[in-house]
Amino acid sequence: MVKHWFLNVCIATALLQAVYHAVRVLVSYRVLALGGDAVTIGVVTALFSLAPLLVAVRIGRAVDRRHAAAVLRTGVLLTSLGVLVIAVSGDLIVLGLGNVILGFGQILVTVAGQGFITLLSPPGELDRGFAGLTLGVSIGQAVGVPLVGVIAAGSSDGGVVETTLALTVMGVVALAAVPFAWPIRERPQPAGPPTPGDRQSVFSMISTTGMRPAVFSSLIVLASVDVVVAYLPVLGHEFGFSVLLVTLLLTARTAASIVSRAFLPWLLTWVPRSKLLVSATLCSALPTALLPFVPHPAVMALLLVVAGFFWGIGQPLTMTWVAGLVTAANRAAALSLRLTGNRLGQVLIPLAAGAAAGVAGTSSIFVITGGLLGTAAVSTWRAVSTS
Template sequence: MKSWFVSLCLVTALLQAVYAAVRVMISYRALELGGNGATVGILTALYSLVPLVAAIPIGRAVDGRHAAAVLRIGAALSGVAVVVIITSTDLVVLAAGSILLGFGHILTLVSGQGYVPLMSSPDQYDRRFGGLTVWISVGQSIGIPVAGIIASRSHEGHVETSGALLAMLVLAALAATASLSPHLRTPKTATPRKSAAPVRQSTMAMLSTSGMRPAVFSSLIVLTSMDLTTAYLPVLGEQYGFSVLTVTAILTARSIAAIVSRVFLTRLLQLAPRRWLLISGTLCSALPVALIPAVPQPIIVGILMAVAGFFWGLAQPLTMTWVAGLVPPSNRASALSLRLTGNRLGQVFIPLTAGAIAGSTGTDAVFVLTGGLLAGAAFSTWRALTRE
């Protein structure tokens, strides 16, 4: 395995542990500070606010061979964001920390994904995107339980977030240090380009490419669904009496299921057509998510989340390959950034809608809404792929 890819996966795993755990702790922190379901929706949306406008410029920088610098800045900024969240004593400061964490996340995500087309040939995309997302899930599977165990060590059932956030700050510092590895430099000879003056496509030109909009839509619904379940499972847990360790175990089951699907992605592509796997990423997760509030038993919820996690694990790397393959080589990091912009667009507006629904009709409706969105994305993907 290439040294740059090993280093990238290490940094990715550490940072994803931080992002996954801190976002769960933000929900609990908001409840500590007097917030409710609507507050959680707003904080989830704010996390994606800066990435909504920054992803495309970041992608252009990565296409311009600045992936290492972008990754290092993002790792450092993520650590600063955790410090802000730890020291938050009101919802305004907590919101500022959430915004900063989202900015750090988009920097590291665009640069991390951008390394694959910069340093790989197209026939390696599935394997390397799959491998990278395996380590995303590994990080999530480590960060969430570690934070949950630390946060649950409190008196009278109170969730203490400070200790968990301090542990995540240590991981963020380790990630920032690991990002300084010389293996993460992008050499000028990486993935040679045939043209001396590669064509740079505009955002509208990329969006107009056949298949791009359905690919972005599928991706944004999957990622937003993951965000909503991460943000609202703690709220649902409070409602039904789940302990923080129970919520942690459920979210960990989702991450482990995603690891399994991504590890076997190459094998699954040999057994089933790519289009079937792409459609299954949203179709086969819709019903399990919608059923969660109907059967609020921890074991059943854990099984439903694991099923959803398995198919979400397929959807993410496959949509990355789908998007990257729709544009010329000199625009692939930018196209992946467009995908992430779509993700963040969904993560801003859908959580705000979910927060309003949670505030007026209850948290249960958020999971039903999420299931409906996944079904809609499956139909969109099916239509796009049958036209090809």
């Protein structure tokens, strides 16, 4: 039987992730409409991750101290505010500010959601809990992106893509998460003062065997998804694809992640965890690198389905991997450390991608991303082979 708290976390996550993923696609089009280019998109995309990068572990500590509910509620409110600022932005500076606010909201919601899984899940159920949580992420992405694609396509005149109406709708979706996020509560803190060994330092956690390759694999997968979300609209624009077609291609990737996450508990009974962890980056590297060289929607959809399937496996498994490397009192902090790595990748890789696009064209972004996925596969293989 599905627990009430778990269902609420998954529904709130699905609604809010629909907002994050859809708005980030719209931001790329809004940057272009405001006179920006591929380099500008890289900078604005990095702003989403830059400021929250500094506070992720502190947020995790707050969740470990049983403040997950307050963190989640604050994240919902900041998400709504960020979407509003982006929707009314008339220049790139205000747009960038809105993306920073949205990024803060996203990190709060993400840390709180993962924290509830570690705090409230029964022992031995982390894989199932994280699979359900990330399934909510994928479902939200699958609904949000095509929804704004239809709205933007219907409100545009064939020239500049009009994004204000679609952003307004996403603001309403963010507010719809309120009745699901507000009732969730943590269990009371166990009586008695914490022992000196309860809290691990960031250095202690990152020095734990397996932590660095786990974080590296996670950040490369998430940054790869970000690169595809941010630059597939640019690539589609170069190929002459409509905004609706681009959003459908992105939805194909998301749908594949839904399938892999829905069947992850079953896959774990048949395929060793180590092989699934390696496959997350190994089997998505080539499809990502090939995207700019096959300007046919059906072939690109197939490549995105393959990449999306294996990316869908990677995120929940690295969550369990990271959470299992530390004590129970440090799991949210460790997951926040993983998110810090993710955000670092989300800052540096889009900036590098934007620079590469300015020099070598948009296609170079996907080739470099494929190479990074291959590097992460080697790192993960070495880690799981020696553990």
